Amino acid sequence: MTMTLxxxxxxxxxxxxxxxxxxxxxxxxxxxxxxYTRMHAASLADTMGAMLVIAGxxxxxxxxxxxxxxxxILLFLLLTGPAASxxxxxxxxxxxxxxxxxxxxxxxxxx
Amino acid sequence: xxYVVTIAxxxxxxxxxxxxxxxxxxxxxxxxxxxxxxKTVLLLSVIAFLYGRPDFLDLALAYALINFIGVLAVLExxxxxxxxxQTDRSDGGL
Amino acid sequence: xxxxxxxxxxxxxxxxxxxxxxxxxxFAAVILTSIFSLLMAANFFLLDAADVALTEAAIGAGISTxxxxxxxxxxxxxxxxxTVKRLLPLSVVTVTTLIMIYATFDKPRFGDPEAPVHQHVxxxxxxxxxxxxxxxxxxxxVLGSFRGYDTFGEVFVxxxxxxxxxxxxxxxxxxxxxxxxxxxxxxxxxLRHYLVPRVVGRLLIPFILLxxxxxxxxxxxxxxxxxxxxxxxxxxxxLYALLxxxxxxxxxxxxxxxTVLMAGGALLFGGVGIAGMxxxxxxxxxxxxxxxxxxxxxxxxxxxxxxxxxxxxxxLLSVFHAFAARGRV
Numbered sequence: 305m306t307m308t309l310x311x312x313x314x315x316x317x318x319x320x321x322x323x324x325x326x327x328x329x330x331x332x333x334x335x336x337x338x339x340y341t342r343m344h345a346a347s348l349a350d351t352m353g354a355m356l357v358i359a360g361x362x363x364x365x366x367x368x369x370x371x372x373x374x375x376x377i378l379l380f381l382l383l384t385g386p387a388a389s390x391x392x393x394x395x396x397x398x399x400x401x402x403x404x405x406x407x408x409x410x411x412x413x414x415x
Numbered sequence: 416x417x418y419v420v421t422i423a424x425x426x427x428x429x430x431x432x433x434x435x436x437x438x439x440x441x442x443x444x445x446x447x448x449x450x451x452x453x454k455t456v457l458l459l460s461v462i463a464f465l466y467g468r469p470d471f472l473d474l475a476l477a478y479a480l481i482n483f484i485g486v487l488a489v490l491e492x493x494x495x496x497x498x499x500x501q502t503d504r505s506d507g508g509l
Numbered sequence: 510x511x512x513x514x515x516x517x518x519x520x521x522x523x524x525x526x527x528x529x530x531x532x533x534x535x536f537a538a539v540i541l542t543s544i545f546s547l548l549m550a551a552n553f554f555l556l557d558a559a560d561v562a563l564t565e566a567a568i569g570a571g572i573s574t575x576x577x578x579x580x581x582x583x584x585x586x587x588x589x590x591x592t593v594k595r596l597l598p599l600s601v602v603t604v605t606t607l608i609m610i611y612a613t614f615d616k617p618r619f620g621d622p623e624a625p626v627h628q629h630v631x632x633x634x635x636x637x638x639x640x641x642x643x644x645x646x647x648x649x650x651v652l653g654s655f656r657g658y659d660t661f662g663e664v665f666v667x668x669x670x671x672x673x674x675x676x677x678x679x680x681x682x683x684x685x686x687x688x689x690x691x692x693x694x695x696x697x698x699x700l701r702h703y704l705v706p707r708v709v710g711r712l713l714i715p716f717i718l719l720x721x722x723x724x725x726x727x728x729x730x731x732x733x734x735x736x737x738x739x740x741x742x743x744x745x746x747x748l749y750a751l752l753x754x755x756x757x758x759x760x761x762x763x764x765x766x767x768t769v770l771m772a773g774g775a776l777l778f779g780g781v782g783i784a785g786m787x788x789x790x791x792x793x794x795x796x797x798x799x800x801x802x803x804x805x806x807x808x809x810x811x812x813x814x815x816x817x818x819x820x821x822x823x824x825l826l827s828v829f830h831a832f833a834a835r836g837r838v
Binding site: 312315316319320322323324326327329330331333334339342343346350353354357358360361364365368369370373374376377380381384385387388389391392395396398399401 | 416417419420422423424426427428430431433434440442443445446447449450453454456457460461464469470472473475476479480482483486487490493494497
Binding site for chain 2: 541581
């Protein structure tokens with residue numbers, strides 16, 4: 305009885321944390337000023353959020369075929385998400401989209 | 416239990432859609448589409464469990480793969496487009 | 510709660526559709542179309558129609574986007590916006606929409622068991638599937654066996670679309686600019702410069718093919734079947750063509766093999782039908798294919814799903830190669 309309760313609480317925590325991270329990623333993709341900062345927000349929060357959510361669901365599924373399928377989904381998301389972001393960033397850089405360069409105030413002072 | 420994460424995913428899908436409308440450059444839109452795809456995968460996985468139909472996880476797996484292929488296709492298209500425009504310019508606008 | 514999710518998704522769908530229509534930047538329209546397909550598939554999923562959702566995802570979000578982009582490579586990037594007054598079409602559409610909305614007031618409630626659509630053949634299919642065919646997925650039973658003629662027609666429609674596209678694309682572009690461009694540029698080389706996606710993509714291709722085979726043969730027990738599997742296998746080979754270049758993909762699976770696949774799948778389907786006739790029963794009756802009628806049904810379903818998958822793969826890949834060869838810089 306307490307085991308299922310512990311599993312329920314653990315998966316609830318994981319799912320909620322995952323949800324918060326996913327929402328943060330979406331918010332970052334919307335409000336960040338530059339393409340590269342948006343990519344950074346979206347891809348990092350995506351991957352970690354997906355990991356937490358799928359781990360939470362796997363705890364609920366127990367030991368069954370569904371857990372194996374979820375593990376496969378997690379594996380593919382972990383492989384393809386960062387690769388797609390890398391491809392996107394490389395394509396943008398090669399096409400000439402420049403990241404915003406921050407001005408360094410100390411360099412200007414020492415001039 | 417799954418409602419929090421479902422609502423968070425749905426709201427993030429709306430946010431990604433907004434970025435796809437607004438994004439000034441092509442790459443913003445591609446980023447939004449990629450994000451939308453991964454959110455759809457997560458939404459499907461969660462809803463499959465919400466409705467007690469774990470055999471629908473095949474769909475989520477298929478989406479995860481198709482999303483990747485879509486992003487790479489778009490990037491290849493952009494590259495070919497830029498290459499053909501460059502050839503046009505170097506030909507002297509022939 | 511389900512209705513809330515459904516309403517939210519449908520609202521997003523309407524907003525996306527409006528954005529697709531209003532934008533004049535065709536590339537953005539293609540990206541939004543792929544998002545539209547994903548939303549549509551999620552909607553189908555919410556309505557419990559898993560087979561349709563899988564097909565919409567595989568074909569709409571994946572293959573259609575690639576083909577639209579291929580077509581976009583051959584045309585301009587911005588739509589020519591005309592400023593003609595369109596009062597008559599607008600009024601016709603408005604009147605028709607109002608009539609349709611008025612007609613929906615008489616519809617039965619969603620999921621009503623007394624609705625007419627649930628009265629005649631639907632309960633018969635649900636009752637008789639365990640008796641005649643004995644597979645868990647009733648959708649595949651209806652699609653493959655009870656309504657086999659319709660699926661036969663669908664396979665030939667896909668086949669006709671394939672050969673239609675090949676007819677259209679076999680005309681040589683007589684443009685001087687195009688021939689000069691082809692002379693100076695190098696053949697399609699794919700995403701050679703991007704190392705990380707290339708390594709990850711090549712790692713994934715065998716698994717996507719394996720997953721396509723799984724979906725093909727699992728169609729009788731869960732969502733799946735020939736159409737979805739054909740689209741997934743074609744997506745795997747398109748991924749290979751994107752990563753390694755189109756010439757490499759043609760070396761792996763040449764156009765002659767694709768033509769054989771296209772025609773062979775449809776022939777397989779028709780052959781199963783004729784085998785039913787030769788064994789003494791009607792066209793497309795699978796019960797006579799084996800000693801036990803249920804085993805015969807299983808064998809027939811297996812063969813026709815294989816035929817469907819083979820034809821869909823062949824057609825999608827032929828269309829992709831036709832676009833890619835035409836737009837090759």
